[in-house]
Amino acid sequence: MTPQPSSDRLPILEARSLSKAFGPVEVLRDVSLTVLPGEVHAIIGENGAGKSTLMKILAGNHQPTRGEILIDGQPVHLAGPVDAENRGIVLVHQEILLAPDLTVAQNIYLGRELPKGLTLDDRAMNEGAAKGLRELGADIYPQAIVGTLSIAQRQLVQIARVLLVPHRIVIFDEPTASLTPFETEALLKVIKDIRAQGVGVLYISHRLPEVKEIADRVTVLRDGGLVGTHLASELEPADMARLMVGRDVAKLYPERQSAAARETVLEVENFDVPGYAKNASFQLRKGEILGFAGLVGAGRTELMEGLVGVRRASGTVRHNGQAVHFRDASQSMKAGIVYLSEDRKGKGLLLLKDLATNLTLASIRRFVRGLQIDRNREAEALDGAIREFDIRTGRKDLLAGQLSGGNQQKLLIAKMMMLDPSIVIIDEPTRGIDIGTKQQIYKFIARLAEEGRSIIVVSSEMPELIGICDRILVMRSGQIVGEVTGEHMTENEIVVLATGVKTGEAA
Structure with a gap:
């Protein structure tokens, strides 16, 4: 009732x-x-x-x-x-609808600017933006360019913009x-x-x-x-x-066997991503799910982007014992290391292209015959991906942007698995996804590990990391500050490392 x-x-x-x-x-x-x-x-x-x-x-x-x-x-x-x-009636959109080349304050007041004589009152708008962001608990500089902010910071700017309206x-x-x-x-x-x-x-x-x-x-x-x-x-x-x-x-999280005794497939030593991460060192084992926790701005995403060549980085990386340095993402993909971006709509998928195009984009050479793409093979691949990853779509000719968020994430996973990688890095795998689809994605990740692939999961959801990972590394201010395993994999242990604040202390 x-x-x-x-x-x-x-x-x-x-x-x-x-x-x-x-x-x-x-x-x-x-x-x-x-x-x-x-x-x-x-x-x-x-x-x-x-x-x-x-x-x-x-x-x-x-x-x-x-x-x-x-x-x-x-x-x-x-x-x-x-x-x-x-x-x-005002709406805070799920999608980020901000102008990336404008400042935070300019975005918050866009279309409702405060005048000062014949010009604009930039000081008043900066002060108003700072006040609105403080109320949201956001430490964001009003004159920062929105395009330089993280996804989380942009969302907070968008919320501050909406709440400015009566x-x-x-x-x-x-x-x-x-x-x-x-x-x-x-x-x-x-x-x-x-x-x-x-x-x-x-x-x-x-x-x-x-x-x-x-x-x-x-x-x-x-x-x-x-x-x-x-x-x-x-x-x-x-x-x-x-x-x-x-x-x-x-039962949200699948049961798994520990990968503790398996061989190391990735070694990272003294790895720096200028401005974001410094002196990062860790190892990844075969068949392991390794989590990365930390606050927004801790450098987790940027560290992963540096590893796969999306950002300028330096340090020692050994893949299966061989020293590697990837200049771009295509080199890391050829080596069997793929990265699924947290920004699936902006960086992971082409929202205005159809499902088959998105699925085969990273592995397009497999579908080229002569000078043309074999559309029949591409259609067969899409049929297989829809079955294997349970991509729910009424029609196969839909654009990727017409799928729900959960099905977009499944399509992105299927796209990267077309490359048959040995190491899969997934950034925020279930952001904005319902609990039923989360359960499916956790099973996909566990299955990849059971197949002998190694997984790195970056997530802001601590229960998610605790539920699916063998170990969790915690970052703070661009550095790896600790590791939690076994009975120490608790939200309290992670929070203490992520914030540097001991239990009972005032933040």
Whole structure:
């Protein structure tokens, strides 16, 4: 039974039987919900359940095929996102929508600049940007160029930009997917503060403990339809997961055998990535899953990019006992070392190209006959990848950008596995992915290790690293500061190393 709003709190926003079709494909059907003043209403579901489509309709980005939207009990037609903003509805997008060549402050005030005579008041905008970022717990310089920031830092800038607009309803679409636990905690505090001001919040997240902490009510979507709305106090994360996927997801992480006694396949000594990592030394064993933990900005991503030749780096690297130095990613791929970027949309896939093109791009030579690409072999490869990696797509001629986030990640894994690598580096493997797909990806990673491949996993989710890794190395301020194994693989041990703050000390 759907909990009803109390008589003294009428909905600010109401959706009635909203449906949306893109061509012949209906991605949302007959979904209804309400948002009350001073509540956080969470929307959960697997990738492809229709969550983001629903949010974009409510924010004016999409027009519904059927159904209606009411604000304060009155039917409205949202002509676009500007119209929605004028009515007090603002959306924090899952995708990063910032101008990379502008400063942080310029992005936050873009389109709403503060004038000063015939020019702009840069000082006031820098101060305003700094204040908004401080409230989010973000230590970001307002005059920094956005293109130089990490994905997590850009997300915080985007949130600060949205919260600058006067708002009655704030829609957060996966706002913490790229944030560390510390940044997440700061954001959740901000959300609790705006809830206390009577603002209604719609909140999408795949992090179910986070939903349990922040939400008053939870609406569950599955396959574009409404499963139901429940009081958050009546659901545990396991209940939410079961409602989302329609089955029990009790065992999230697969059981594995230790790789401790196996031979070393990668040795890294005194490795430097200027400005990001210094004196990094570690070893990777055959069939091992090695985790890298740390706060955003600790240098984990940049260290991996340096190893595979994406960034300028120096130091000693031995692959199977032979000294190597990769000048670019193509050299590392030829050597059997592949890197799956954390930015799958910006660096991993060509979103405006079809699935087959994306799948075979890195291994295209295998599909060339004479001067042409053998489209039949390419189609066969796509069929195989769809079966092996459970890539869920209604049609094979879709563009990569039309897939859900989880299926994009599966496509990226399939693309790199076409190279038959011996070492796989995966950066944030389950960012923005639902729990059912997470379970699948963990099984894929475990299977790769069982096949004798060696895996490095970079992740900001400590339970994920603890659940799938044999060992975890922790980075802080560009250096590897410790290793945790066995019974010491706990969130507390990792946090102490990542922050340099001992248990009980004030940060």
